[in-house]
Amino acid sequence: xxxxxxxxxxxxxxxxxxxxxxxxxxxxxxxxxxxxxxxxxxxxxxxxxxxxxxxxxxxxxxxxxxxxxxxxxxxxxxxxxxxxxxxxxxxxxxxxxxxxxxxxxxxxxxxxxxxxxxxxxxxxxxxxxxxxxxxxxxxxxxxxxxxxxxxxxxxxxxxxxxxxxxxxxxxxxxxxxxxxxxxxx
Numbered sequence: 001x002x003x004x005x006x007x008x009x010x011x012x013x014x015x016x017x018x019x020x021x022x023x024x025x026x027x028x029x030x031x032x033x034x035x036x037x038x039x040x041x042x043x044x045x046x047x048x049x050x051x052x053x054x055x056x057x058x059x060x061x062x063x064x065x066x067x068x069x070x071x072x073x074x075x076x077x078x079x080x081x082x083x084x085x086x087x088x089x090x091x092x093x094x095x096x097x098x099x100x101x102x103x104x105x106x107x108x109x110x111x112x113x114x115x116x117x118x119x120x121x122x123x124x125x126x127x128x129x130x131x132x133x134x135x136x137x138x139x140x141x142x143x144x145x146x147x148x149x150x151x152x153x154x155x156x157x158x159x160x161x162x163x164x165x166x167x168x169x170x171x172x173x174x175x176x177x178x179x180x181x182x183x184x185x
Contacts, residue, residue, distance in 0.1 A: 009153045049091065054109060054123055054130045055083040058095045064155060064175045068149045074101040077149040079157070081172045083109065090115055092171070094124070098149065110152070114159035117141050119150050 080095035109123030
């Protein structure tokens with residue numbers, strides 16, 4: 001093969017190899033004005049919790065017991081199905097009654113942010129009245145201990161990773177039948 005034939009083939013090969021590079025540069029340039037690059041995408045609005053009105057105080061006819069393995073903590077957990085709501089902010093709100101086997105009760109109105117796997121107490125119940133809690137912090141939902149019921153509510157009854165916009169009617173059905181998803185830990 002002669003030198004000038006080799007040089008000609010080499011130039012054609014280089015041209016063929018440069019075509020994809022040139023084409024991709026053109027595509028990149030075309031994407032910019034159309035708004036596909038990250039600087040053209042507006043930032044998402046920051047999440048804000050909506051204001052909430054306290055529900056009616058829980059009554060026995062609306063209480064549904066949920067199954068919570070409590071280990072050494074002898075208590076039963078009930079959810080007031082009439083208090084269940086899902087806000088525009090993505091927070092499931094509910095009233096929970098935690099009753100010890102000795103008969104003592106803790107009543108709370110709480111919010112569960114399924115997407116973030118956090119909870120917040122909004123009010124305590126005492127003597128048939130709500131006592132609002134101002135400025136309580138969102139806390140992580142974790143298994144175990146006295147707060148294990150929140151983890152069970154998150155995991156089995158009120159949140160569903162496969163269906164982030166679960167209907168209230170589905171939540172109520174799960175609570176009433178005490179048949180949550182019961183996912184493995």
